[in-house]
Amino acid sequence: MSPRNKNILIAILFALIYPGLGHIYLRSWIRAITWFLFAIATTILVVPTPIMESIESGGVSVIFTDAAQLPFEAYIALAAVNLLNIVDVYLVAKSKYQSTESTSICTLCGRKLDPDLSFCPWCTADLE
Secondary structure, three states: OOHHHHHHHHHHHHHHHOOOHHHHHOOOHHHHHHHHHHHHHHHHHHOOHHHHHHHHHHOHHHHHHHHOOOOHHHHHHHHHHHHHHHHHHHHHHHHHHHHOOOOOEOOOOOOEOOOOOOEOOOOOOEOO
């Protein structure tokens, strides 16, 4: 697995944990804060007040029992925010790592060069 694909996968895994974490990994601070606040706002708007109050008073142990009482629309809204966040993390990571790829080509073998290496990984020619 290339470092580029590894970084994209790590960013997506962070995004699965909570919206905004994948953007933090990619150092896209404004997007991270935006997605974090968007997830909180969506939760406040779609989760009914009695469930929110019981979660606030009962803590983490109540989350799983009260989650069964959520309306279907709340599940859809929360899943949509998470899915859109993951897609955005993927697009940001892809554009970030795609723009840093090398466009230079080895003069001996004609293959793409890695900008982090001082030699061609294909033909081992020394680069200056």
